[in-house]
Amino acid sequence: MKGKFIMQEILDIIEFKKQEFAHLPLFKFMQDKSIAPRQRLSFAPCMAHFIMSFSDFNKYIFRVRNYYSDSKIQEAINEHTNEDEAHSPWFLVDLEVLGLNPQCNFAKTIDFIWGEETKITRQISYQVAGLTLQAEPVIKLVAIEALEAMGNVFFSVSSKVTSELEQITQKEYVYFGESHLEVETGHTMGASEVEKYFAEIELTELQRQEAINAVEKIFNIFSQWTYELLTYAHNHPVELAQSELEQSKSKLAICR
Numbered sequence: 001m002k003g004k005f006i007m008q009e010i011l012d013i014i015e016f017k018k019q020e021f022a023h024l025p026l027f028k029f030m031q032d033k034s035i036a037p038r039q040r041l042s043f044a045p046c047m048a049h050f051i052m053s054f055s056d057f058n059k060y061i062f063r064v065r066n067y068y069s070d071s072k073i074q075e076a077i078n079e080h081t082n083e084d085e086a087h088s089p090w091f092l093v094d095l096e097v098l099g100l101n102p103q104c105n106f107a108k109t110i111d112f113i114w115g116e117e118t119k120i121t122r123q124i125s126y127q128v129a130g131l132t133l134q135a136e137p138v139i140k141l142v143a144i145e146a147l148e149a150m151g152n153v154f155f156s157v158s159s160k161v162t163s164e165l166e167q168i169t170q171k172e173y174v175y176f177g178e179s180h181l182e183v184e185t186g187h188t189m190g191a192s193e194v195e196k197y198f199a200e201i202e203l204t205e206l207q208r209q210e211a212i213n214a215v216e217k218i219f220n221i222f223s224q225w226t227y228e229l230l231t232y233a234h235n236h237p238v239e240l241a242q243s244e245l246e247q248s249k250s251k252l253a254i255c256r
């Protein structure tokens with residue numbers, strides 16, 4: 001039976017969890033100006049499995065072409081996936097620009113992507129796919145809203161790091177930078193009337209439980225991920241160019 005619960009409750013939970021997520025140590029590290037900016041994005045290779053899988057999520061998991069019910073929700077999801085499936089190649093560009101694209105033996109690369117250091121990164125895909133592949137559109141929508149909320153936290157911080165970097169290198173960072181943040185509104189659809197429609201969707205008790213479960217599981221695995229990324233950054237110091245060393249030394253002097 002519908003009518004007792006509305007989506008706004010779930011969106012409020014997502015908003016609350018988003019604020020908690022923003023306070024995780026990874027984001028403090030990324031904003032620590034005593035550390036060279038490139039070092040603060042040095043976890044990028046560790047992200048590879050999920051960033052590249054995210055394109056497939058949009059194509060093969062979130063998007064459904066032949067749907068019979070909840071067509072307005074699925075329609076909005078499909079439209080969203082058209083935008084989001086196209087962002088993964090920007091990550092490859094940034095790996096190169098960040099100097100994090102070593103010439104590597106193929107077997108070694110595979111071993112890295114499926115290795116111990118990146119095991120949480122892979123589990124994101126398995127968990128999110130598990131929660132959404134067979135789910136009805138409303139649950140897919142909840143999952144996307146949660147992903148968008150965390151994406152917005154991440155890109156708000158990473159784009160500040162890249163604007164520092166741009167001043168040093170005069171290069172553009174298309175994945176971690178401002179231009180990506182601009183298309184990541186933090187929601188499935190940017191338009192406020194669509195968001196209002198989403199907020200008023202009525203849920204059954206079962207859908208409400210499924211939605212809360214999806215939100216909790218997704219925030220949980222992503223929060224764990226931030227610790228994996230932080231550990232990776234600590235274990236893989238980047239070689240800094242002289243200009244970067246000078247820049248971070250002068251920043252440190254200002255901090256003291």
Ligand SMILES: [Fe+2]
Pocket residue numbers: 084087180184
């Ligand atoms: Fe994106």
Ligand SMILES: [Fe+2]
Pocket residue numbers: 084148151184
């Ligand atoms: Fe997105």
